[in-house]
Amino acid sequence: MLKVMTKENFLPYTKPSINQIDIHEVTKALNSNYLTRGPLVEAFESAVAHYCQVKYAVAFSSGTSALMGAYFAANLRQQDSLLTTPNSFVATAGAAVQRGTTPVFLDIDCSSGNMDLQQLKYNLARPSSRGRLCVAPVHFAGIPVDMQKIDQAIQNPETVVIEDAAHALGSTYFTGEKVGSCRWSDMTIFSFHAAKTITTGEGGMVTTNSEDFYRRLKLFRNNGIEREGPYLQGEAAPWYYEVQHLTGNYNFTELQAALGLSQMARLDTFVEKRRQLMKAYRALLKEIPHLHLFAEDFDAYTAYHLCVVQINFNAYKTTRTQVMNRLRERMIGTQVHYIPIYKHPYFINLCGDISAYFPKMEAYYSQALSLPLYYDLQLEEVEKVVNTLKKALQGR
Structure with a gap:
């Protein structure tokens, strides 16, 4: 149903x-x-x-x-x-x-x-x-x-x-x-x-x-x-x-x-909760192959605005679009941060196609996916997101 x-x-x-x-x-x-x-x-x-x-x-x-x-x-x-x-x-x-x-x-x-x-x-x-x-x-x-x-x-x-x-x-x-x-x-x-x-x-x-x-x-x-x-x-x-x-x-x-x-008045509370959520994500996402996050060294200094994971979608014989659609069908929203600025039509007209000069940005962009992260998100919902992501990567 x-x-x-x-x-x-x-x-x-x-x-x-x-x-x-x-x-x-x-x-x-x-x-x-x-x-x-x-x-x-x-x-x-x-x-x-x-x-x-x-x-x-x-x-x-x-x-x-x-x-x-x-x-x-x-x-x-x-x-x-x-x-x-x-x-x-x-x-x-x-x-x-x-x-x-x-x-x-x-x-x-x-x-x-x-x-x-x-x-x-x-x-x-x-x-x-x-x-x-x-x-x-x-x-x-x-x-x-x-x-x-x-x-x-x-x-x-x-x-x-x-x-x-x-x-x-x-x-x-x-x-x-x-x-x-x-x-x-x-x-x-x-x-x-x-x-x-x-x-x-x-x-x-x-x-x-x-x-x-x-x-x-x-x-x-x-x-x-x-x-x-x-x-x-x-x-x-x-x-x-x-x-x-x-x-x-x-x-x-x-x-x-x-x-x-x-x-x-609640900013520090918001920041601390987001750090707790990121810690939970790190612990759970370690189980997923071909996936990594940014370095953990930054966590103590970071008020996390986004939870960005990088996934080798090719290793799963799937695409980011397919994974995002599967997650959405299971009530989980995701986003991509960001399309490189130089890829937008306005900047291509201004600068030409300069993608080849940014191998690290290109590699990152091909794998980036932002998972749910906000103050009202619960720890059990983080677990749900990760479990659903595992299934979505496997085509289920």
Whole structure:
């Protein structure tokens, strides 16, 4: 007898955790005098800044707009180049390309899915007749990049470092500081999309220790509008403002901030539960041949956003699509993170077919599969996922 797929018995690859306190706080915000750009937004920014031990935090309407704001604050231009990974959502590179900046992709490190730092070191050492370099490492799945090594490899003081930590709120560097503290970077971006460890539905944040970047981030967020006296070209007045750049409206609402503040109170609980789930996955998945995970060495530093396994589907004489369909028939959702950015039609038109330059990314992409991972997932459900995966790989 076929099972009917319902929200109750289907295990998605991700799901936000919303409780009654979250709902109560959002309802309170709805009944307040502000719906956007109010005191809750400032309180949420302060909460994230305090958690990350960083001076400034600026909230944005999405992780993508946070990246756009960071690249604007860094004043990336056409003659500049962005060194980044192809193993990310398109916005990491796309937000820079929109500014005319040239993307330079680097292959990945097989142990983490993150940027290959040896390739980065080589590219940083190469002489360039073009403009500045911007390094945009991605903390993939929440696994932290060794930012101290990046800092040590940079030779030009004009090089800008912007961390894409969309996956990594709650992770720590190997030196002990929180990702987002900007100890080894100029700015860090976070995402609060519904799939992330904490959510505001959509939303993003940029952290920095630079007052200049902080001011430019706020300019970008609100249509390039400046109201502060020292930065005005005209005479300051209570009603007066100046549009100094054409940007857009990327403001964060009070409703998002209310949810974000409520979720921040549970962030460490969310992180710990995800680590427990990953530990259970590791123990159970060891029994499956032709399958491996990223290195266990990173677990103590990682706020896991994704549970990515790599499977040699050819060894099972099956395909990833067939396995995903079999799992879905058995009420288990999966996903692939990520299609390499350079494989998307836009980037093929921009860069040509450059797949051959990324053997490690290509090998990873052919085997990657993201299994369910979220706060409300139970340990017995992890066991169900693994047992069902075994059967799906065997064609059952």
